Amino acid sequence: MKIEIIGAGAVGLLVASFLAEKQASVKLITRTEQQAVQLKVNNLMRTNCDGTTSVFPIDAAASLSGDADIIVIAVKYGQLQDVFKQLQTVKPTTPILFLQNGLAHYDEALRLPFHQIAFCSVQFGAQKINEYHVAHKGIGPMKIAVAKGEKIFFSHLGAYSSERFLIVFEGDAEAMxxxxxxxxxxxxxxxxxxxxxxxxxxxxxxxxxxxxxxxxxxxxxxxxxxxxxxxxxxxxxxxxxxxxxxxxxxxxxxxxxxxxxxxxxxxxxxxxxxxxxxxxxxxxxxxxxxxxxxxxxx
Known part of the structure; x- marks a missing residue:
């Protein structure tokens, strides 16, 4: 399964690191070509909560590939309009997972022409050190709830759950x-x-x-x-x-x-x-x- 994460800030980098640790096929979609190059050259580094460092080879690019099996959107709300433009070339059958804080994006996302849309609430801590280095600052679950479509299209993400990166499925996306x-x-x-x-x-x-x-x-x-x-x-x-x-x-x-x-x-x-x-x-x-x-x- 090919996972593409739009957004290589603190949350996007941390999620990508845990997926890569579980041998997922993950690709970071960066805002700049320079960050994509830095990630591929230096690998993705994660400082763990205990102070140790983990390093993972990572694929990265400044644009979507067009063949992802699932797209994770990990940018802040203010950047979503630019992301929506990028999604215009994506097949409507591609599952989309939103990782934004707040509530403002909920109705906007559901108006998109995709058949499978889920939302995520992250309760871990993340701090971006530089373009390819992120610090895990607090252990907490990553909650996922499907708002449009079927849970089966997102349930395989549960295979990447771990003690430090717990993935939990919820029933009501808006309530979550x-x-x-x-x-x-x-x-x-x-x-x-x-x-x-x-x-x-x-x-x-x-x-x-x-x-x-x-x-x-x-x-x-x-x-x-x-x-x-x-x-x-x-x-x-x-x-x-x-x-x-x-x-x-x-x-x-x-x-x-x-x-x-x-x-x-x-x-x-x-x-x-x-x-x-x-x-x-x-x-x-x-x-x-x-x-x-x-x-x-x-």
Missing amino acids: LLEKAWLNCFINPLTAILQVPNGQLIQRIDAFQLLKKLYNEMIMAFPQFAENFHFEQVVALCERTAENTSSMLADVLAGRETEIETIVGAIIKKAHIDNKQLPILQTLYLLVKALEESGERM
Whole structure:
């Protein structure tokens, strides 16, 4: 089975490394020809959670081959329109798997003319070191849910699951994405504004109090999460990823557009549909938007 991954950022590189480790036929589709060359010359390097390094030969190119058995899209939401143009030459029978944060891409993806579409929620940590080197920064599952078509077209990906790269299949794609976006609302905006690693949210008294108030507000707006998701799990998530730089903070520090709209903005819109108010989250949303507009590093 030929797997092509569009996007060679942190997530794309990490997923490719674990697939290559399991002897999958995987090819990275890069934004530039230069990165493709670097990957083929230097191989794909992964720094593991225990500090060891693994190296894998990898195929890479700046364009799709046209004969992939499955295409994985691992770019951020803002790059999806360019990817949709690339997909115009792909056969509609080719299964497509989306690996984006947030909810904004869900309806857009389902409007594409492909017969088999699935979505993914990743809960591991990844940090891009350079064009061919990625660091695994936290172990967590890669959840997959089919939204259009049949699970059988994606189920073979389960063969590449491992203890460090657990692949789990879920039943409801939209609910899975909502849950991940809901979780991201706790860590991403706060770390981006305070410019601290994840662990500081529970180590600093002021940040911890804000985190607790945000949790209470979110539970009031989304009571369906109250039974199975307690504040202790938010704390545990911060502990498990204590040294990690959130993706939103990384974007702010690099002067890039963040995913505030597709993550936090989408959750705020969901709450408004049910006439629920999220004043703390709304304030965090506006602060991150202000950081984006000014390019200021607080």
